Amino acid sequence: MAKAREIRRRIRSVENTRQITRTMEMVATSKLKRATDRVYAARPYAERLAEVIGRLADPELRERYALLRRPEQVKRAAVVVLTANRGLAGAFNANLIREANGLIERLRADGVEVDLHAIGKKGITFFRFRRERLVSERTDISDRPTAEDAASIVDPLIDAFTRGEVDAVYVVYAQFRSALSTPPGVMRILPVEPPADFEAERGAGYILSPSADEILTRLLPLYVRNSVYRALVETAAAEQGARRTAMKNATDNAAEMLDTLRRSYNRARQAQITQEISEIVGGAAALE
């Protein structure tokens, strides 16, 4: 009977899909582990650097450092949008794009020109579809972003900020709170907001070589680069977390669907047998 065969074909197809999503879930789990390690491994550097800058920076002297300077009026801002190169991660990319759109709208409402930089295929595709002009686009950042990747993204922006071509730089990224909680977030990387816990006196009690000014001037770009590096590793880990969750849901759904399909298949098969028996019985009765 055609119906039973039809159902059997669907069962096979759902089984194949489940095999694929289950494999992807396992791949994401192992990548997530490594990506999480990288997020944690990045913390000591970030913490120490923030501490030193907090100790050396003085909000009164903001105007002396190119990277701390706050323009009176923000005319042009750069927005760097991080997304994944691949989908199949639930609402991960959609959330990042929504966050970016919100930020862009807010900036434009304030009369700020926005330079868009998209990193990751999903963001690029979206903004192209919306016919937004992308100042730069990159798809070469892997699952394992490096400090050099961060530098290559942010160094041109630091230069543009120093020259006064842009007055602020924002990064839209996925915060990695845990594998299950990866909300999108916005980080303003320029002008630098020095870490809040200032020491009363700059570099008090330290022998400084060369001077506090020169050390700070050299460390601020490192701080900006590190902010972007952290955004990259957190987004990479968040992507794996989101993908694992999405694939786990898909695998569970497939299992549920298989249950229903098997039940319909058995019912169809029984119906067929019953019918055949009654045909035989009917045929035998006709011969008597």
Added chain:
Amino acid sequence: MAAERLTVSVISPERVVYEGQADMVVAPAWDGEVGILRGHAPFMVLLGEGDLRVRNGDREERFWVGGGFMQVADDVVTVLSERTRSE
């Protein structure tokens, strides 16, 4: 607080490259090498490019650093460098 020995960590943006105890650290400061022994005054210095040596008895760990920063306080030596590798 004078500890027996120095506590040294060498940290890159990606990971902690080295963490351990040492008798002496020789670092490539921006204006020439500096040696750090225990009891050193609090010190912050920019690093240039060169070899960072962490001496421990007669053993010596060597690292290459390409710029960065070193902080010394209370016999704790922290080296932050974007480009560093052990040699």
